[in-house]
Every structure is written in C-alpha cells, then in structure tokens.
Amino acid sequence: MSEADLILYIVVATALAFDFTNGFHDTANVVATSISTRAMSPRVAVTYAAILNFAGAFISLEVAATVADEVVAADVITPTIVFAGLIGAIAWNLATWYFGLPSSSSHALIGGVVGSAFAAVGSEAVLSDGVIGKVLVPALIAPLLAFIVGGLAIVVCYRIVGRQRPGPVTRGFKLGQVASGGLLAVAHGTNDAQKTMGVIALALIASGDLAEGADPPTWVIVSAATAIALGTYIGGWRIIKTMGTRIIKMDAAQGFSAQGAGSAVILASSHFGYPLSTTHVISGAVMGAGAGKRLSAVRWGVAGNIVGAWLLTFPAAAAIGALTYGVTRIFGDGAVGPIVIVIVSVALIAAAFARRIRQGTPVPAG
Amino acid sequence: MISVLLATIVDWEALLKAGIAALVAGVGVAFTYSLLIFGAARSLEASRDERSVEAAAFAVVAFVGFAATAAAIVAGIIVMTG
Numbered sequence: 001m002s003e004a005d006l007i008l009y010i011v012v013a014t015a016l017a018f019d020f021t022n023g024f025h026d027t028a029n030v031v032a033t034s035i036s037t038r039a040m041s042p043r044v045a046v047t048y049a050a051i052l053n054f055a056g057a058f059i060s061l062e063v064a065a066t067v068a069d070e071v072v073a074a075d076v077i078t079p080t081i082v083f084a085g086l087i088g089a090i091a092w093n094l095a096t097w098y099f100g101l102p103s104s105s106s107h108a109l110i111g112g113v114v115g116s117a118f119a120a121v122g123s124e125a126v127l128s129d130g131v132i133g134k135v136l137v138p139a140l141i142a143p144l145l146a147f148i149v150g151g152l153a154i155v156v157c158y159r160i161v162g163r164q165r166p167g168p169v170t171r172g173f174k175l176g177q178v179a180s181g182g183l184l185a186v187a188h189g190t191n192d193a194q195k196t197m198g199v200i201a202l203a204l205i206a207s208g209d210l211a212e213g214a215d216p217p218t219w220v221i222v223s224a225a226t227a228i229a230l231g232t233y234i235g236g237w238r239i240i241k242t243m244g245t246r247i248i249k250m251d252a253a254q255g256f257s258a259q260g261a262g263s264a265v266i267l268a269s270s271h272f273g274y275p276l277s278t279t280h281v282i283s284g285a286v287m288g289a290g291a292g293k294r295l296s297a298v299r300w301g302v303a304g305n306i307v308g309a310w311l312l313t314f315p316a317a318a319a320i321g322a323l324t325y326g327v328t329r330i331f332g333d334g335a336v337g338p339i340v341i342v343i344v345s346v347a348l349i350a351a352a353f354a355r356r357i358r359q360g361t362p363v364p365a366g
Numbered sequence: 367m368i369s370v371l372l373a374t375i376v377d378w379e380a381l382l383k384a385g386i387a388a389l390v391a392g393v394g395v396a397f398t399y400s401l402l403i404f405g406a407a408r409s410l411e412a413s414r415d416e417r418s419v420e421a422a423a424f425a426v427v428a429f430v431g432f433a434a435t436a437a438a439i440v441a442g443i444i445v446m447t448g
Contacts (some may be wrong), residue, residue, distance in 0.1 A: 176399050264387075
C-alpha cells in the first residue's frame with residue numbers, strides 16, 4: 001500500500017466517522033416530534049428513522065455534486081486538505097456538543113473544507129460564488145422558509161379541522177405523522193448523507209481515483225448511507241433514555257405540520273443541490289408550527305441561538321480546518337501528519353466523553 | 367454593492383423555484399390531509415347518526431383528501447428521483 005492510498009483510507013474513514021456523528025447528532029431532530037406527540041413509540045420511531053435515512057441517501061446526488069464541485073477547486077485539492085477540513089468539522093461539532101451550543105454539521109463540514117483549502121492553497125482554492133450562492137445564502141433563507149411553511153400549514157390545518165371533535169382529529173394527525181416523519185427521515189438522509197458522499201468524492205478526485213464532475217461510486221453511496229443510518233439508530237437509543245425532559249410539547253397537528261414543512265423544504269432544496277443545515281430547517285419548521293398556534297409559544301431565544309450559531313460555525317470550523325492543515329504540514333506531505341492528528345483526536349474525544357459522563361448527560365448540540 | 371454582488375452570484379431563480387416548491391408541497395399536503403381528516407370525522411359522525419347521504423358525501427371529501435395527499439407524496443418522490 002502506497003502512502004497516498006493510506007491517506008485516502010484515512011480520509012474515507014474520517015468522512016464516514018463524520019457521517020456517523022451527523023446521524024447520531026441529528027436523531028433527536030428527526031424523531032422528537034413523532035415521539036413527543038406519541039404518534040410512534042421511541043423504539044419504532046428510531047428504527048423507522050434509521051431505515052428511511054438509509055433509503056434517503058439513494059434518492060439524489062445533487063447535493064453531493066455541489067459539495068464536490070462547487071465549494072472548492074477540485075483540481076488543487078489534496079486528500080490531506082479534505083482530511084484537515086473533516087477534522088475541523090468534527091472538532092467543532094464535538095466542541096459545540098460538549099458546551100451544549102446549537103450547531104450545524106453541514107456548515108461545519110463545508111467551513112472546515114473551505115478553511116483547510118484556503119490555508120493550503122490560498123483564496124484561489126475557494127469557489128466563493130459556490131460558497132455564497134449555494135451554501136451561505138440558502139442556509140440563511142431555508143430556516144425562515146421552513147418557519148413560514150410550518151406556520152401556514154398549521155393555520156390551514158386548524159382552519160379545516162378546528163371545530164371537529166378532538167379525538168378523531170388527533171388520531172388522524174398521529175397517523176399522518178407516520179408518513180410526515182418518514183418523509184422527514186428520508187429528507188434528512190438525502191441531504192446529509194450526500195454531504196459526506198461529496199467530501200469522499202472530492203478526496204477521490206484529488207487522489208486521481210475519480211474524474212472531476214463524475215458521480216460518487218456506488219460503494220461511496222452505500223457506505224455513507226450505512227454510516228448515517230447507524231448513527232441515527234445508535235444516537236436514537238441515547239435519546240430514548242433522556243426522553244421527556246427536553247422535547248417541546250406539541251399537538252399532533254403541529255407535529256404533522258412541522259414535519260411536513262421540514263420535509264418539503266429539505267427535499268425541494270436537495271433537488272436543486274443546496275446543502276442545507278437540516279437541524280436549522282427542522283427547528284424553523286417546529287417554531288413556525290408553534291407560532292401558527294400562538295406567537296408566544298415560540299422560543300425566540302432558540303431562534304437567536306440559531307442565528308448566532310449560523311454566524312459562528314462556518315468561520316470557526318474553517319479556522320480549525322486551517323489550523324489542522326498547518327499541523328499536518330509540520331510532519332511533511334506523507335501520512336504521518338494525518339495519523340498523528342487521528343491519534344490526538346481520538347484521545348481528545350475519549351477524554352471529552354469520559355469527562356461528560358462523569359459530569360452527567362450532555363445537552364445535544366443540535 | 368453587496369446587492370449587485372449577490373445578484374450575480376446567487377441563482378435567485380433556482381432559489382425561488384425551491385422556495386415555491388417547498389411552500390406548495392408543505393402547505394398543500396397540510397390542506398389535503400386536513401381535508402381527509404375532516405371528511406372522515408364528519409362521515410363517521412353522520413353515519414353514527416344514521417344520516418347516510420351526508421355520510422357518503424363526507425366520505426367522498428375524505429377520499430379526495432386521501433387521493434390528493436397520496437398523489438402529492440408520490441409526485442414529490444418522482445420529482446426527487448427523476
């Protein structure tokens with residue numbers, strides 16, 4: 001095995017680890033609404049979400065193409081740059097998880113890759129048109145759109161069924177949540193797994209194993225789908241244990257409207273190749289469904305945190321990605337730098353987990 | 367200056383299409399599914415009170431809501447995978 005192959009294997013493993021943490025991190029967003037309205041039992045909801053996350057990853061490749069071709073210039077990128085970007089994203093995700101801050105895995109991933117590419121090659125490596133036009137502006141618009149769609153959807157629901165007896169209506173919307181929750185899991189799988197596919201495709205292009213502009217190979221799609229589904233399933237068991245303390249209470253109609261709005265925004269955006277923060281979109285839809293019933297039901301502090309995280313995540317992950325690239329360069333061009341970074345990262349993650357377990361259950365950053 | 371820059375960088379047409387698609391799908395499915403629940407609830411109520419004509423009429427409303435919801439979901443999946 002050549003040193004270049006070893007670096008590529010490390011990058012693929014790191015990308016799949018990121019994908020796993022993405023599923024682990026975002027499970028609550030996908031299943032919380034169905035569980036809180038008792039539309040599904042926690043066990044069923046988590047298993048259902050994991051299966052549909054897997055299926056969703058096969059729906060489209062538009063987002064993967066955006067990440068691989070429109071964020072950084074693939075012809076000047078090396079696997080080590082992609083690796084440093086991934087470490088930037090993972091480090092930021094873990095830091096926000098540790099301190100209980102809301103964060104977006106998607107913005108962290110793209111920020112990390114942009115930061116490491118900038119540090120390695122300079123501004124010509126960053127496709128600013130793609131970053132602004134395909135990532136930053138849609139990232140700002142999507143949660144607002146989800147808020148509006150969620151708000152209008154719940155108003156429509158209440159206008160039509162508001163005067164009916166609550167029993168059949170609640171049962172009907174709980175049944176509807178099986179479909180809307182499923183769609184949300186599919187939407188999450190398609191948008192988020194594709195980001196990892198895009199990053200692996202970028203590394204394969206950089207190593208000369210994939211032509212620029214080509215679709216990711218089947219093994220990339222299957223492995224990314226598997227990693228996010230496993231993360232969702234395992235993350236879900238952790239969520240089940242802490243259910244009932246953090247979930248916002250909502251009625252079944254609100255749950256249906258929020259999930260439907262979130263799915264519609266994510267699926268429509270995925271179709272046009274926009275790599276969104278699914279966390280922010282689902283939060284926007286839930287707040288919209290809350291505001292549609294009563295404006296004071298919205299946790300405006302959470303909305304403020306989302307805006308703050310939106311502003312902070314991209315530059316912070318970019319800075320860590322750039323720093324990581326700088327550290328790998330200390331050890332030269334070979335595989336030693338990435339190996340050292342992986343060992344140090346695993347040690348830091350283990351220490352953070354051990355400290356968190358001693359302190360009590362962490363607040364998820366999503 | 368910034369607005370000129372954004373106008374050239376951002377594909378507003380594609381963003382608008384995505385926004386309209388999300389709005390129509392999200393609100394549209396809420397409408398059709400609510401229609402299904404409304405029709406089903408009223409139909410059950412009417413049949414319990416032995417008002418069979420009314421029950422049948424509301425059953426038709428429920429069916430239209432169901433068909434429209436199912437069609438919207440299938441159409442969405444076809445567009446996504448196409």
